[in-house]
Amino acid sequence: MQPRLFYCDHYTIPLPAGHKFPAEKYRLLRETLAGDSVFELEPADFARPELIELAHDPAYVAGFLNGTLDPAIMRRIGFPWSHELTRRTLASLGGTLAASEDALRTGLGGNLAGGTHHAFRAEGAGFCVFNDIAVGILALRQEHGVRRAAVVDLDVHQGDATAAIFWDDSDVLTLSIHARHNFPLRKQRSRMDIDLPDGAEDAEYLAALERVLPRVFEFAPEVVFYHAGVDGLAGDRLGRLALSLDGLKRRDRLVLQMCRSRGVPVVITLGGGYAEPIAKTVEAHANTFRVAAEVLRLSYEIQGPAFAK
Numbered sequence: 410m411q412p413r414l415f416y417c418d419h420y421t422i423p424l425p426a427g428h429k430f431p432a433e434k435y436r437l438l439r440e441t442l443a444g445d446s447v448f449e450l451e452p453a454d455f456a457r458p459e460l461i462e463l464a465h466d467p468a469y470v471a472g473f474l475n476g477t478l479d480p481a482i483m484r485r486i487g488f489p490w491s492h493e494l495t496r497r498t499l500a501s502l503g504g505t506l507a508a509s510e511d512a513l514r515t516g517l518g519g520n521l522a523g524g525t526h527h528a529f530r531a532e533g534a535g536f537c538v539f540n541d542i543a544v545g546i547l548a549l550r551q552e553h554g555v556r557r558a559a560v561v562d563l564d565v566h567q568g569d570a571t572a573a574i575f576w577d578d579s580d581v582l583t584l585s586i587h588a589r590h591n592f593p594l595r596k597q598r599s600r601m602d603i604d605l606p607d608g609a610e611d612a613e614y615l616a617a618l619e620r621v622l623p624r625v626f627e628f629a630p631e632v633v634f635y636h637a638g639v640d641g642l643a644g645d646r647l648g649r650l651a652l653s654l655d656g657l658k659r660r661d662r663l664v665l666q667m668c669r670s671r672g673v674p675v676v677i678t679l680g681g682g683y684a685e686p687i688a689k690t691v692e693a694h695a696n697t698f699r700v701a702a703e704v705l706r707l708s709y710e711i712q713g714p715a716f717a718k
């Protein structure tokens with residue numbers, strides 16, 4: 410059996426002209442990875458509302474699904490409400506939930522969506538409605554008794570809502586490495602934050618990551634959620650860093666090699682990427698999964714757990 414990745418780009422959302430959300434990258438990424446023939450690509454099922462409520466206020470969940478949320482909250486999310494948006498949102502979340510289960514079973518789970526780390530308990534922001542990483546961790550806790558989890562959030566924007574949701578939870582370690590002067594302007598406190606100056610390049614970024622990663626694993630997580638946003642790429646419209654494609658691959662390798670060497674299952678979520686042309690972002694995202702395949706020695710010939718030699 411080939412390892413699999415989940416997608417939800419077949420649920421398209423109606424957006425006004427000139428909207429910043431890079432809707433086409435999801436389809437292009439799926440097509441690129443399909444061309445590699447390493448991963449099986451599967452449409453994600455909808456997440457069940459009762460699992461979403463593990464991390465979110467039930468009134469917020471119902472308000473979004475019914476289209477009755479306060480317009481000010483929808484404005485902060487940044488999408489016009491539509492039935493298509495609810496379907497896409499539920500499938501994006503469902504992809505991370507399914508990837509979480511795959512990770513426990515095989516060592517690696519991946520979602521070609523998600524990483525919606527700006528969604529707080531009772532409100533969303535920045536293209537994030539529900540926090541798939543928070544829901545994923547709490548679902549693994551409820552359904553599989555997973556106690557300790559770590560979030561390695563390397564999107565260029567701080568994982569503010571994930572940090573806030575788990576601030577009082579001593580069994581979840583949150584790490585965020587992000588651009589200091591970027592959205593969100595009001596930062597939350599992760600267990601570990603590294604904020605980098607505008608224009609930071611590969612060497613500074615990778616040195617910071619190498620310094621902090623061992624502490625993530627000293628926490629002894631039973632699962633790692635890797636938020637692999639690629640908006641730290643030089644020239645990204647919404648980033649402020651200057652990482653190269655090669656630098657991002659080295660970043661992915663550092664995280665995934667450490668997961669492998671410590672035998673910790675990893676769930677990869679997509680996160681941001683807004684470079685132009687969009688092909689550059691697609692390549693950076695595809696590289697994350699290619700590095701995962703290489704590091705975890707997954708290929709269609711290899712059956713069974715990813716960690717088997």
Ligand SMILES: [Zn+2]
Nearest residue numbers: 564565566681
């Ligand atoms: Zn981002």
